[in-house]
Amino acid sequence: MHVVTFTRSTPDTAAKVWVNDDGEVTWGDVGTVVNPWDEYSLEETIVQAGHGGGESTVIAIGSELHNDALKHSLAMGIQKALRVDEAGADMNDSLVWSALAAGAIRKLNDVDLVIFGKESVDVATDQHTYQLARSLGWTMLSYVSQIMEANYTAGTIQVERMLERGKQIVSGRLPAVISVLKGINEPRYPNFLGIRKAAKAQIPVWSAADLGIDLPTAATSALRYFNPPQREAATEMITGDTVKAKADTLIDRLFAEKVL
Amino acid sequence: MSVFVWIETFGGAAESSSWEALGAAQSLADALGTDTTAIVFGEKSAAIAADAGKFGVASAIICNADEMREYRLETYAALLGNLVDQHKPAAVVAVATSRGRELLASAAADNKSGLIAEVIDLRVEDGSLVGTRPAYAGKVLMEMTSRTVTTFLTVRGRAFPPPPVNAAVKPSVTQVSPATIATELETQIDELVAELGAVNLSDAAIIVSGGRGMANNPAAAPAGLKGEEANIWKAKEGFAKTLQPLADVLGAAIGASRAAVDAGYIPYEHQVGQTGKVVTPDLYVACGISGAIQHQAGMRGSKIIVAINKDAEAPIFKLARYGIVGDLYDVVPALTDALRARLS
Numbered sequence A: 001m002h003v004v005t006f007t008r009s010t011p012d013t014a015a016k017v018w019v020n021d022d023g024e025v026t027w028g029d030v031g032t033v034v035n036p037w038d039e040y041s042l043e044e045t046i047v048q049a050g051h052g053g054g055e056s057t058v059i060a061i062g063s064e065l066h067n068d069a070l071k072h073s074l075a076m077g078i079q080k081a082l083r084v085d086e087a088g089a090d091m092n093d094s095l096v097w098s099a100l101a102a103g104a105i106r107k108l109n110d111v112d113l114v115i116f117g118k119e120s121v122d123v124a125t126d127q128h129t130y131q132l133a134r135s136l137g138w139t140m141l142s143y144v145s146q147i148m149e150a151n152y153t154a155g156t157i158q159v160e161r162m163l164e165r166g167k168q169i170v171s172g173r174l175p176a177v178i179s180v181l182k183g184i185n186e187p188r189y190p191n192f193l194g195i196r197k198a199a200k201a202q203i204p205v206w207s208a209a210d211l212g213i214d215l216p217t218a219a220t221s222a223l224r225y226f227n228p229p230q231r232e233a234a235t236e237m238i239t240g241d242t243v244k245a246k247a248d249t250l251i252d253r254l255f256a257e258k259v260l
Numbered sequence B: 001m002s003v004f005v006w007i008e009t010f011g012g013a014a015e016s017s018s019w020e021a022l023g024a025a026q027s028l029a030d031a032l033g034t035d036t037t038a039i040v041f042g043e044k045s046a047a048i049a050a051d052a053g054k055f056g057v058a059s060a061i062i063c064n065a066d067e068m069r070e071y072r073l074e075t076y077a078a079l080l081g082n083l084v085d086q087h088k089p090a091a092v093v094a095v096a097t098s099r100g101r102e103l104l105a106s107a108a109a110d111n112k113s114g115l116i117a118e119v120i121d122l123r124v125e126d127g128s129l130v131g132t133r134p135a136y137a138g139k140v141l142m143e144m145t146s147r148t149v150t151t152f153l154t155v156r157g158r159a160f161p162p163p164p165v166n167a168a169v170k171p172s173v174t175q176v177s178p179a180t181i182a183t184e185l186e187t188q189i190d191e192l193v194a195e196l197g198a199v200n201l202s203d204a205a206i207i208v209s210g211g212r213g214m215a216n217n218p219a220a221a222p223a224g225l226k227g228e229e230a231n232i233w234k235a236k237e238g239f240a241k242t243l244q245p246l247a248d249v250l251g252a253a254i255g256a257s258r259a260a261v262d263a264g265y266i267p268y269e270h271q272v273g274q275t276g277k278v279v280t281p282d283l284y285v286a287c288g289i290s291g292a293i294q295h296q297a298g299m300r301g302s303k304i305i306v307a308i309n310k311d312a313e314a315p316i317f318k319l320a321r322y323g324i325v326g327d328l329y330d331v332v333p334a335l336t337d338a339l340r341a342r343l344s
Helices: A038-052 A064-076 A094-108 A127-136 A192-200 A243-256 B018-032 B045-054 B073-087 B098-110 B212-216 B227-250 B258-262 B293-299 B328-343
Strands: A002-006 A009-011 A032-034 A055-061 A080-084 A113-117 A139-151 A156-163 A166-173 A176-180 A220-226 B003-006 B036-041 B059-063 B091-095 B114-119 B121-125 B128-135 B140-146 B151-155 B172-175 B187-194 B206-210 B253-256 B283-287 B304-309 B322-325
Touching (some): A002 A038, A002 A094, A032 A038, A032 A064, A038 A055, A038 A064, A038 A113, A038 A176, A055 A094, A064 A080, A080 A094, A113 A127, A127 A176, A139 A166, A156 A176, A243 B322, A243 B328, B003 B018, B003 B073, B036 B045, B073 B098, B091 B098, B098 B114, B098 B151, B114 B128, B128 B151, B206 B227, B212 B227, B212 B258, B227 B253, B227 B283, B227 B328, B283 B328
Parallel strands (some): A002 A055, A002 A113, B003 B091, B059 B172, B091 B151, B206 B283, B304 B322
Antiparallel strands (some): A009 A032, A220 B140, B121 B128, B128 B140
16 A cells, blocks of 8 residues: 655745845745644655555655655655756646646555645645545545544545544545544654755756646746735834733723724 | 625525625625625525615525525535635625635635635726735735736735615525535535634734733742743633623724734634734734734734833834823723723
8 A cells, every 4th residue: 555645845934025126035044944734744655655555756746845844754764755846837826736736646546645745834734635635536634633543454544534523434445545634643853864864865846748738738837926014013012011011001901992 | 697606605694794794795896886785594584685785785595495504615605616616796795704715716616716815995997897805925016917807806805894774675586406415515614613702803803912021920820830831821811800800891892913912812713913813903002012024914914902011122112103101011901990990
């Protein structure tokens, strides 16, 4: 059996990200980390591949920027990494992204389960997850908080999903695409041996031609990036002789702001 | 060429946030010179379509067949995809809830149409739809356009107002059949555990949040709890006995910082920030939260931010409209008492 996960490099969680005068998104000299949600999907991929006695593969779709996330994945213990890149392809468009991802899964040809983190913080969406499942025609189970049972011989999976209105236990057929939430596991830290192995790894790069697919036309395009309006800098520090006086003043202000 | 709006339902009633999607759909329809069509699947869909009429929906397409009774991605996406293929609406709008996100993305993939997700602002420029949406966890914004016949749009909760209730329009209702065969479905819902007081931060008008400072509770931990265990006990006690009463008086939801969640003070469902929920309440009260960049990404869209923190240098004060420097365990109870007195 074979479990695949997708990842990307995103700016460090603590980094300030802004749009510079040329309209480009930048985070200065700060490095990238593996997309924070992917810590959980990487861990779950290692666990599930271990349970099933099978293989694990991590894939990134896009530029060399994502090699760092792939190396981090290998250092954690994912067995193989590969990158799909295609010059001129608009990776911001989720239909283009999912066509390349589906091409890679089809080329691997023996995949039982694809595990995603909840979303990617850079593109700030999870649409590519569902669109990959759709283009493969596979079962989609999102917002998974626990895998209750995965039977790779029988081709079934049962999961717990966490939704706005509560939790749901759902069974489905494999192959499947799932997205997992924080809390499903405790992601491991890469150990020294893992880091050394990952540093030496050669990561193959597949193009659309390697996948044997015709790239679809992008349905969407990003027009421009810009900085959110500055929040009013005026902070009023509430003072008073007693805590009660401060509380009363604050409440007066909140009534005046009409938020109470 | 109408604008479709998916009315999300639960237990035979419309989710109130769906009317926000309708508000966005109507402003879009006005700009395009067309009208709106409500898409309602499931239990009591005819009654819900009639409700949509109160907000001025011109027509509705409903399906209340047995297999559509409860929301399922496979059945709903297949039918929505078919309807879009058949009617070629200019747009399909839904709120970016867990269901709205997966449903629209799936139907958009089936129809090879553009999807702009988590839209906070929307306009029509030279006949094309342009959506403004967050990127990089909300640290920057982007404008995105779609060039397909139909554009799918998920709108962020609380970003668009619901339309005013007009003189009731009676929408023309079309009943359709499911697009899937019940016995061929790939998934089966085995059990549904509805959570009491489920945390719905995305809809909340007021949020009271706690951070690492919750562990500074003066209440003594039970004998035998040492170090971090004692801190966890103190923080949990603080969320239950100090923050919850304030939230109750305000009718607020309880949020938390990643530091508080990772330390085990409160379950993950409450986390606000880059790897938690992005929230936009009218009032956000941050208690004992320093305001790390990843937390700010989740709450900077709040209308009014109040910060209560012992450390006058905490970055959260730079973002706050009002700040109180002090121990949350002094300030929050005083605030709760004063509010009770004021609101009674």
